[in-house]
Amino acid sequence: MAHREGDRLFEVTVPGADRARLADFSAGTEDPNPIHTDEEFAKAAGFPTVLQQGPMTTAHFARLLAERVGQDRLRWLDVTFTAPVFPEEDLRIEAVVTAVEGDAVTCALTAAKADGTVTAKAEAGFGA
Amino acid sequence: MNMERQGYVYPPFTVRAERALAEKLLRGQGAAVDLETVPPTYMIFLRGETRGANLFEGLGIHRKRALHGGQRYEWYEPIAWDEELSVTATVEKITEKQGRSGKIWFADVALDYARADGTRVLREITRLIERE
Structure with a gap:
């Protein structure tokens, strides 16, 4: 499928993760950091409650891109986390094509909370 | 942060693409447990923590002051289930x-x-990232 600059690849809302899901994600990534599962630890670290894993947002970006363009066409993904995500917070995730050069397509991705707070920004490249 | 760690190369460690871990990752994402849809970010630095490349410990980052700033993935070839890979971590x-x-x-x-x-x-x- 040919892509053009400005094409919206997807715009979806990912339902917020509860604590059980955070624990599953930590187990699945072998992440021992208690900040994702231990309320008291998270508060001692200066947060109101446990944090959703940044790599969960990365995984959302990658899974949605793979669904849209095909996993075998993904070349790279570069994510910057810009704000913490807490349990049960839905994320609006979107991706827009920013450049098409020959067989290489670049897109910009964002994840944002319902109040508009952007929690992650990313760029990704895939084969046309 | 242990600034002297810049340039350090950890001894290589081995990871295997395990279905059971991928299923947990998918459940954590709230996605259907379909191994065909495991995000290609399944391989992650955290797997090194119990395999000789504990970055937090090596860099002297206290977890209560730690933040994750971001990630970059560059995919070159697909990884098959049960495939074993050698991983070399470098503090760039x-x-x-x-x-x-x-x-x-x-x-x-x-x-x-x-x-x-x-x-x-x-x-x-x-x-x-580590905060003071």
Whole structure:
């Protein structure tokens, strides 16, 4: 499928993760950091409650891109986390094509909370 | 942050693409447990923590002061289930900045995943942050 600059690849809302899901994600990534599962630890670290894993947002970006363009066409993904995500917070995730050069397509991705707070920004490249 | 760690290369460690871990990852994402849809970010630096490349410990990052700044993935070849890969982690860059409420350190660590014949299949860069 040919892509053009400005094409919206997807715009979806990912339902917020509860604590059980955070624990599953930590187990699945072998992440021992208690900040994702231990309320008291998270508060001692200066947060109101446990944090959703940044790599969960990365995984959302990658899974949605793979669904849209095909996993075998993904070349790279570069994510910057810009704000913490807490349990049960839905994320609006979107991706827009920013450049098409020959067989290489670049897109910009964002994840944002319902109040508009952007929690992650990313760029990704895939084969046309 | 242990600034002297810049340039350090960890001894290679081995990871295997395990279905059981991928299923947990998918459940954590709230996605259907279909191994065909496991995000290609399944391989992650955290797997090194119990395999000789504990970045937090090596860099001297206290977890209560740690933040995850970002990640970069570069995919070169698909990884098959049960495939074993050799992973080499390199502390590429450590920088210190003055924030509004104290110093902040940033560490970029690159992980190169390769097959037994040396073919690189994946490069991951993780960006770790420590607050003062």
